[in-house]
Structure formats: C-alpha cells, structure tokens
Amino acid sequence: MLVKEYLWCPAYAWLSWNGPPLRAPPHVEVEYTLSPLEASLLAEALGHVGHLVAEARLYSPRLRVYGRVDYLVEPGRGGAGAVLEVKARGAWGGGGHQEAQAALYAIMAEDQYRRPFEAYIVSQLEVRRVPRAARAAALRALRGLRRALAEPVPPRPGHGGSQCRSCAYRRVCPWARLPSTL
Numbered sequence: 001m002l003v004k005e006y007l008w009c010p011a012y013a014w015l016s017w018n019g020p021p022l023r024a025p026p027h028v029e030v031e032y033t034l035s036p037l038e039a040s041l042l043a044e045a046l047g048h049v050g051h052l053v054a055e056a057r058l059y060s061p062r063l064r065v066y067g068r069v070d071y072l073v074e075p076g077r078g079g080a081g082a083v084l085e086v087k088a089r090g091a092w093g094g095g096g097h098q099e100a101q102a103a104l105y106a107i108m109a110e111d112q113y114r115r116p117f118e119a120y121i122v123s124q125l126e127v128r129r130v131p132r133a134a135r136a137a138a139l140r141a142l143r144g145l146r147r148a149l150a151e152p153v154p155p156r157p158g159h160g161g162s163q164c165r166s167c168a169y170r171r172v173c174p175w176a177r178l179p180s181t182l
Contacts, residue, residue, distance in 0.1 A: 001067040003104055003138060006145040007097035008163065011154035011176075013145060015169040018154075022168045032088045032124045039071040042127065043082055046120065050076035056083075058108035065142065069105040070122075075115040083109055087123045095121070095128075100138040102130045107138070 006013035034042070040052045056072035059065075075081035085102040098121050106119035119130035148155045157163070157175055170176040 001065055001101070001104065002149075003141045003145055004097045004101035006148065007100055007141050009157045009159060009167065010144070010148050011157045011173050012163070012167055012169060014148055014151070014154040015173060017149050019169060019172055032086065034070070034084070034086045034122055036071075039084055039122075042122065043071070043073045043084065046082065046118075046127070046129075047079070048073040048076070048082040048118070049079060050074040050081060056109075058105060058112055060108040060111040062111055063104075063108070063139075063142065065104070065108065067101075067105055067108060069102075069109075072105075072109060075113060075117070080116040080118050081109055081113060083117060083119045084122050085120070087121055096134075096137065099130045099134040100141050103132075103134040103138040104142065106130070107135055 002013045002016060005016055036052060036054055039054070043049070043052065051074040053072045053074065054070070056069050058067050058069060058072070069083045070086040071084040073082040073084070083102060083105040085098070085105065087098060099119075102119035102121055106117040109117040119134075121128045121130060154173060154175065161176070164170050164173070164176040167173065167176060
C-alpha cells in the first residue's frame, strides 16, 4: 500500500516500489508484538466483540488498493469492527503517517465487510483510536502516492533530509546524496 511510507518520505515510497529490493530500515522493524490473546482482550476492552483475524488481508476494489493489517476484529452483532495496527513505538514522527495507514485499513475493511470499522494504533506506549478525520488525509495521500509512483524519478522529500540518515535507500536516493538541495 505504501501510504505510510509516502507520508514519511515520498522518495522512500517511490524507491520501495521502483528501486532495488532492500531490507527494511530500523525505523520500520517491529520491536513490539501483540499476541492474539492480548489482541482479543484489548479488542474486547475497546468494545469490539467478534472473530479476531491476525494478519488480515484487505482489498478495496473501489480504491484499487490492498494491504495487510496486524489484527482485524470482524463486526459482532450490531457493533463496529476494528483494525488494530501494531507499532514498535507510539506515534513517532507525529504519527500522521501511521494514522493514515490505519485509517486506510479501516476504509478497506468497511468496503469488504459493508459494516463500520474503527482503527487503532497499538504500541507498548499507548493504544490510540485513529480519528475519523484521518480518513480524508489517507485518501489524499493515496492519490499523491499514485501520482508519485508514476513519475520517472523519485519525488523530492518534504522533510529537509531529516530522515535520510535512517533510510535504507540513502545510498541510491538522489536526494539523500544532495542534502543541501532539499
């Protein structure tokens, strides 16, 4: 899906799609895990009772996008379903990119199940409900991502080079090698 990556750095998303395959950088590797039992108990505490699916694959024909959410709670009787996106830390970097990812998962789940879904970001630091307003930002990011992926070269990042040091693509990204031009 690459929306989270696009919001973190548009060049990183472009290189992930068009560049050489590389190991994920340290900032995206999961250091915190949530067992299915813990996820089930958390979902129940949040008011979501339904069948729990780990590593749930989602697809929206309307948006022409697919993804895999860490946990999905199918909607119970009359209630909303939930997507639980597990992160190593809390909302690092402001969390907007993580919110967009989880919001897009909720949209895809609603398209697939035709029932309402809530989205949550879960880490060892916090459990945060993603606001519904994040959905509009996620859809804007998806449109931007599609435009960026169609370009012949990576788009210029908007972060001023602050993420380049921790990026796995820094050796092949034209922007990381020219930080003064950002």
